[in-house]
Each structure stands twice: as C-alpha cells, then as structure tokens.
Amino acid sequence: MLESIPDVGQILTLTIIAIALGMDALSIGIGLGMKRPSFEKMVLFCMLVAFFHIVMPLCGIYIGEYLSVYIKEIASLVGGGMLCFLGGNMVIHSFRNSEEVFVRSGTIMGLTMMSMSVSLDSLSAGLSMGLFSADRFLAVILFGLSGGVLTILGLLIGKSMGSWMGRYGEILGGVILFVLGVTFLWD
Template identity: 25%
Template sequence: MSPLALLSLSFAMSTDAFAAAVGKGASLHRPRFSEALRTGVIFGLIESITPIIGWLLGRSASTLVENWDHWIAFAVLTGLGLHMVIEGCKHQETPEAVIQRHSFIRLALTAVGTSIDALAVGVGLAFVEVNILLAAGCIGLATLFMVTTGVMVGRSIGSAFGRRTEVLGGVILVLVGAFILNDHISFV
C-alpha cells in the first residue's frame, strides 16, 4: 500500500469519529484542550485496535464481520445518540446540569461505534500486502488528530447554543450511525 493510499485511508477512517467528537464537544461546558486530547486518545487507541482485530478476523472468517459491521455500528451509535437526546431534553439550564467531562465508558462506547468500519477495513487489509501495525498506527494517529479537533469545534458550537447541544450531539451520533448503515446497504 502506497504512503498516499495509507494516509487517505487513515483520514477516511476518522471522519465519522470527527463528527461524533463535534457532538461530544458541543455537549460539554467549555471543554479544555486537555479534555479534547483525552477524548482523542481514547478514540485513537480504539480506532487503531479495531483494524488489527479485523485483520485477524479476516484471516479466519471475513464474511461474519462484513455481514454485521454496519448493523453493530448503527445500533451502538443510535443507542448512545438517543440517550444523549433524552438527557438533553430533560436537563434544565442549571450549574448542576452542566457536563464538564464525559465518562470513559461513554467515550469508549462511542469510539467503538465509530470504529466498526475500521474493523471491516482490517478484514479487507488481510487480503492485501500491507503492514497492519503501520496501517493501524496511522489510522489511530489520524483519529487522535481529528477527534481532538472535533471536540474543539464542538466547543464553539456548544458556546453558541447552550445545553441544547447535547440534543444536537445525540442527533449527530444517530445520523453518523444512519450514514454508516446506508453506505453499507447501498453497496449490497
């Protein structure tokens, strides 16, 4: 795989994580760069592990993963997104309701939902000549950069729109899940 193809693949794999990160950043109360970086690291690590898992699965049972990856991503992202919409609708604009930081579990589940496509890419990479560790590392670094940037972009949106941004973030997660599902169904 050429360096340009690997770079393109890396950033393509991080676009849905970027969209989810914008929603996460928008739902926080003025997230600091350290929180954006923490989110980027969590997403980047998970996004770099999933193609390796996919590559290993691709060596043994590729059709199992390819047939279900989009449904898993859709279910995880839609569930998290609907939870954010419900939470955003029931919270009042009070200091106690302001979210300063997302839990590790919430971030990790969102990252898993957005990295299911990287799992499928890993399956595909099992059938071509590629250094999977290099590819996974590049995907992880691109995701770290895109997610950190996405949280900071979300911060700007959150400042402009207040608590309603948690609802917006939830809607973004549901839409990302729907786009993943649509992309896979339309190619069938």
C-alpha cells in the same frame, strides 16, 4: 515506494468513516460545552478523545486482521454488518436523552470515562478496517485527528449555541456509517 501509498478510494473512505465516528465526539462535545468547562478541561477532554480515537481503532484493527485469517470468506459481510450496526446504533442513541452521561464531567476520571465511551465506536470500526486490510497508520491518524477536531468544535459550539445541533450531528454520522456498511455488504 509508491506501493506503500494508499489509493485515493481508501483515503476517501477512511476520511468519511473518521468524520462519521467523530460526530459522536462532536455531539458529546456540544453537551459538555453547554456546561461551560474551563479551558484546561476542554483541552484535556479533546486530547483524551483524540488519544482514544487512536488507541481503540488500532486495537480493533489488530483484532480484525487476526480474525480475517479465519473468516476470510465472510470478512466483507461481517465488516459491513458491523458498520451498519454501528451506524444504526448511533442514530437510535441520538434519540435518547443522554444528560446522564455528563454527571461526572467535572473530574479527570469522568472526562476520561466519557472520552473512552465516545471512542468505543472507533474500536468496532477499527475491527471492520482490520477485516478489510485498511492502511492502519492512515486510519488511526484520521480517526484521532477527526475525533480531536470535532470534539473541540463541539465544545466551542456547545458554549455558544446549545444542544439542538448535537443530535443532528450524531444522526448524520450514524447514517453515513450505515450507508458505508451497506456498500461493503453489496460488494
């Protein structure tokens, strides 16, 4: 029975990755919150982000587990490289003006597309987790929980503060993913 419980190191690593990926959702939540959406739209967006932060990494994990059979010898390099790429991409993206993302945030389809796009990073991270044989249930629960919580936090911050914090959150998340990727490459 104790064999099925993930070790503390895996729980900590997955939690850090989940929070780092959720920083993107925090950033978009801040931007959307500045537009002062209705309570219903805030709840819908939060639920959509949490949903896609569960579905996308789960798909990635299954793809990664499938691919790990064929690239077992270089799985650490590929997974670590993907985390470095993902982190670097988040940092670079944070310096771009992302106002165009919020053009259709008033519609349900727009909210769905935004939540899906913010969760694409989770697909790549899930692929890395599949290559490393991470506990998929723990990973998707942590990813979904952090995506949802950081989205609602971002929406609330955006309603009250402004946009300056969103960029820093995304930079921090990207740096964390990059550092984790480097540690996987060095193992």
